Amino acid sequence: MESKSQAGPMRVLVTGGSGLVGKAIEHVVQQEGGKVDGEEWIFLSSKDADLVDVGQTRAVFEKYRPTHVIHLAAKVGGLYLHMRENLQFLRDNIKINDNVLHTAHxxxxxxxxxxxSSCIFPDKTTYPIDETMIHNGPPHDSNFGYSHAKRMIDVQNRAYFQQYGHCYTAVIPTNVVGPFDNFNIENGHVLSALINKTHEAKKEGTPLNVCGTGAPRRQFIYSLDLGRLIVWVLREYEEVEPIILSVGEEEEISIKDAVDMIAEALDFEGKIHFDTTLSDGQMKKTASNAKLRRYLPDFSFTPLKEAIKMTCSWFEINYDKARI
Structure with a gap:
């Protein structure tokens, strides 16, 4: 990898460093010995710079002078917000990504x-989907703006490689769960929103209302597992082609099963009601982790039940400062 031949230690700038994945990478680097002597890691939050603005992006790069960048920052929301504001998600994310990549260049x-994000996968496809298939047809209608903006990073990476020989690459995680997520019921990630909803229902003694049928199936990866894998990609993975970071396809579970795990973790014993009048979004997005397994055959993923338990526990302990 290029960083090994480079003079001096790495200085890594992590955009979106205060979010779910950024906090996981920070934990891996600071608490798990993921950091090499002399390296600097800078975790940016949206308070440090508005990356939609090219001037602010440039200023933050000039301030820290990174040798390496992990780009996690995005304008993101829940399913229903995306359905209402596809244009806004498209424009903001195209600007963020172009500003970060071109300033890096x-x-x-x-x-x-x-x-x-796994939402970039084509809506109509064969499963499991792999890295070669992400541009084979339009993404799901519900968040096509965000999905197309994210797909364009892959297009830009290829173009930077073709024109300048840069090693700019991308990872595609499946659904992520873990501490420090946005637990907002309206626009948090699916499991985090459900954790907050279940917590509320338990507190109020009301039934738990889940949007949709509970039938959609997802692969969930624990944020700390994802953090470990992204640090590996930064250090070792030399392809420009993206890599899917996910548990195996046999680990895919229904939202209903995930809700049951959350209820168990939070000791919720009330009624669970699925509101079938509301949209399910994409029914499945099964991804193959065969490429990852070729590189890391022995990587051990945290079982989902355990990941949910740790996330619920973190949420209860940190309720006052969690993003809700």
Whole structure:
């Protein structure tokens, strides 16, 4: 990898560093010995710079002079917000990604690892989906603006490689669960929103209302597992082609099963009601982790039940400062 031949230790700038994945990477680097002597890691939050603005993006790069970038920042929301504001999500994310990648190029950054999303997968496809299939047809209608903006990072990475030989790459995690997420019921990630909803229902003694049928199936990865894998990608993965970071397809479970795990973790014993009048979104997005397994055959994923238990426990302990 280029960083090994580079003079001096890495200085890594992590955009979106205060979010779910950024906090997981910070934990891996600071608490799990993921950091090499002399390295600097800078975790940016939206308070440090508005990356939609090219001037602010440039200023933050000039301040920290990174040799490497992990790009996690995005304008993101829940299913229903995306359905209402596809144009806004498209425009803001195109600007963020272009500003980060082009500023990295202008400032001579050695390597950029960007984080895509499993919602970029084509809506009509065969399963399991792999890295070669992400542009084979339009994404699901519900968040097509965000999805197309995220897909464009892959297009830009190829173009930076073709024109300048840069090692800019991307990871595609499946659904992530873990501490420090946005637990907002309206626009948090699916499990985090459900954790907050279940917590509320338990507190109020009311039934738990779940949007949709509970039938959609998802692969969930624990945020700390994802953090460990992204640090590995930064250090070891030399392809420009993206890599899916996910548990195996046999680990895919229904939202209903995930709700049961949350109820158990939070000792919720009330009624669970599925509101079938509301949209389910995409029914499945089964992803293959075969490419990851070729590189890391022995990587051990945290079982989902355990990941949910740890996330629920973190949420209860940190309720006052959690994003809700």
């Amino acid at each position: 202008e400032m001579g950054v050695t390597k950029v690892v960007s984080c895509l």
